[in-house]
Amino acid sequence: MSYEPRLNIVGAALADSSRTRILCELMDGRAHTGKELASVAGIAPNTASEHLSKLRGADMIVAEKSGRCVYYRIASDEVAETLEQLSALSPTDHLYRGRNGECPPDLVARTCYNHIAGRLGVVLARRLVDQGWMSVEGTSARLTQSGGAHLKRIGILSDAASSLPVKCCLDWSERRHHFSGPFGVNLLDQALSRKWVTRPRNGRALYIEPKGLAAFELYFGISKDMLFRSFEVT
Known part of the structure; x- marks a missing residue:
């Protein structure tokens, strides 16, 4: 056997x-x-x-x-995570990258099952780490004390949700990590409920609304250029 x-x-x-x-x-x-x-x-x-x-x-x-x-x-979440990981192994030569590194509209922001992915998801993850609000350990991460305080202050997290587990998910289109797990689910739910992003009837793309662009810059330091033009992560 x-x-x-x-x-x-x-x-x-x-x-x-x-x-x-x-x-x-x-x-x-x-x-x-x-x-x-x-x-x-x-x-x-x-x-x-x-x-x-x-x-x-x-x-x-x-x-x-x-x-x-x-x-x-x-x-299940496990199947969705595996599909995203397998997608990251697939060729990306079909993805259009315009002048100045412009990102295809459908890949600027999208859902990865139940959390935010695409360039928005990757930039959010990097900003959380750069600001010391998230600590990454291998393929998992945890919200720091200062990160929890910041997200509570802006109403993204409640006291009960401050210890939500965080996972690192390799983004297939950006080839960098975004955050998933219960924390990622909460973040997408909040972004949708606040109308920072909206989703079409079909497809995985998320539309970043004007109030969302303003909120992401105010609360996370994410400029419009970081989302729609050249983006480098070291």
Whole structure:
């Protein structure tokens, strides 16, 4: 009997471009119907059903019935994290980088399952560390006392949420880390509730609203140029 991990099952699930498009859509953290996912993948609904069945068989997604509709979502935080890590291994030569290092609009800010990713997520992580508000230890991080005090002062964290676990997640488009875990979930929830960012009906992109640009600069020292133009991290 072999006790090696069954990587072939995961590999087979990811070996079709329609299935990878479905998984990428589900990485927005929301549940979608089979019809919606078929439209995203550009395939017929019955073909999408076959792909969804294979993804369920690999334990990568789960299905939930609500009324007459069946909704699909990523199976767990662990699956979402693994997909983001695998995405970081993929080539990025297809990403358009304009003059002065301009970032493609859809990659300036996006969701990585349930937290902020893209350039905004990476810049936020770097600013938290540079200001001494976050301490990184390997693939995990912790909010410092001064960081907790700052985020409480601006209303991002409550006393009960000041000890939320923080994880480092390798951003596939920037190839640098952003913060995930319960802390990252809270940060995205706060940004959405305050209308700093809004999200479209479909897709993973986040739109940074004018009040969000002002808030990110005021509270975190993040300028508009840091998000939309050249960005270097040492």
